[in-house]
Amino acid sequence: MTAAAAADKPKKLVIICYSGELEKTWATMILASTAGAMDMETTVFVTFWGLQTFVKDKKRITGENWMQKMMSFMQRPGASHRKLSKMNFMGMGPWMMFQLAKKYNVAKPKDLLEMAQAVGVTFLPCQMTMDMFGLKREDLIDGMGEPVGAATALQLMTEADSTLFI
Amino acid sequence: MANLDIKLKVDASGLSCPLPILKATQGIKTVESGQLIEVLATDPGSVKDFDAWSKATGNAMVEQDAADGKFRFVLRRK
Numbered sequence: 001m002t003a004a005a006a007a008d009k010p011k012k013l014v015i016i017c018y019s020g021e022l023e024k025t026w027a028t029m030i031l032a033s034t035a036g037a038m039d040m041e042t043t044v045f046v047t048f049w050g051l052q053t054f055v056k057d058k059k060r061i062t063g064e065n066w067m068q069k070m071m072s073f074m075q076r077p078g079a080s081h082r083k084l085s086k087m088n089f090m091g092m093g094p095w096m097m098f099q100l101a102k103k104y105n106v107a108k109p110k111d112l113l114e115m116a117q118a119v120g121v122t123f124l125p126c127q128m129t130m131d132m133f134g135l136k137r138e139d140l141i142d143g144m145g146e147p148v149g150a151a152t153a154l155q156l157m158t159e160a161d162s163t164l165f166i
Numbered sequence: 167m168a169n170l171d172i173k174l175k176v177d178a179s180g181l182s183c184p185l186p187i188l189k190a191t192q193g194i195k196t197v198e199s200g201q202l203i204e205v206l207a208t209d210p211g212s213v214k215d216f217d218a219w220s221k222a223t224g225n226a227m228v229e230q231d232a233a234d235g236k237f238r239f240v241l242r243r244k
Contacts, residue, residue, distance in 0.1 A: 011222070034184040037191035038222040106182040115188050 012041045012160040016153065019166060020049030022082035022094050028166045029112035036119030045153040047126035051133065052077040054125065054140050063134030071133065079110040117143050124148050170229065170240060173201040179208045179236065186212045187219050194225055194243050202228060205239045212237055
């Protein structure tokens with residue numbers, strides 16, 4: 001491969017989106033949207049608590065059995081309903097974060113997620129997490145890829161130029 | 167400056183990272199290859215960020231200046 005061809009080959013980024021807290025969701029969305037904007041071939045594998053962020057905002061209770069329903073009731077799913085891991089104070093912390101974001105023109109995770117999708121970032125839901133939380137495809141936001149598992153995530157990671165676990 | 171044929175102006179003044187980059191990306195996709203866009207920003211980090219973005223995407227930095235806390239970038243779509 002010539003040097004010019006190597007330079008033209010898009011860089012690959014894989015993010016494992018594992019956490020569901022507001023601060024980590026924000027980091028994932030900033031990096032994913034910017035990577036897409038930089039023409040990096042970006043894939044986000046969404047698993048465990050991270051998948052809660054990708055449930056449609058308007059969904060309140062998800063799951064089939066009482067434990068799954070209880071889990072979604074205790075922590076409301078959706079990109080706009082993330083909690084801070086520290087200083088959440090019944091939602092006061094996130095409320096202040098959003099006020100500050102507005103004041104300083106910082107995009108919210110949900111806006112960044114939409115922009116990431118617009119620049120071609122692929123979001124792949126974890127099938128096992130969907131099963132465990134009783135999530136169906138229609139519970140998740142539109143435009144996500146086919147559900148996959150750990151082997152696909154690892155294969156993507158070994159082929160990537162950079163990988164992140166957030 | 168006057169002889170540059172700017173096809174699109176993107177005003178990202180007041181916006182925080184990574185919005186200037188994301189707005190520039192949205193903007194540059196609306197012009198043809200070889201055409202110019204001008205981006206205005208006030209985020210001091212955008213100076214290095216646009217340099218990195220330009221290198222990564224191949225959209226060339228044609229002009230760049232700063233005055234009174236305002237930054238201006240002229241970029242040519244690859």
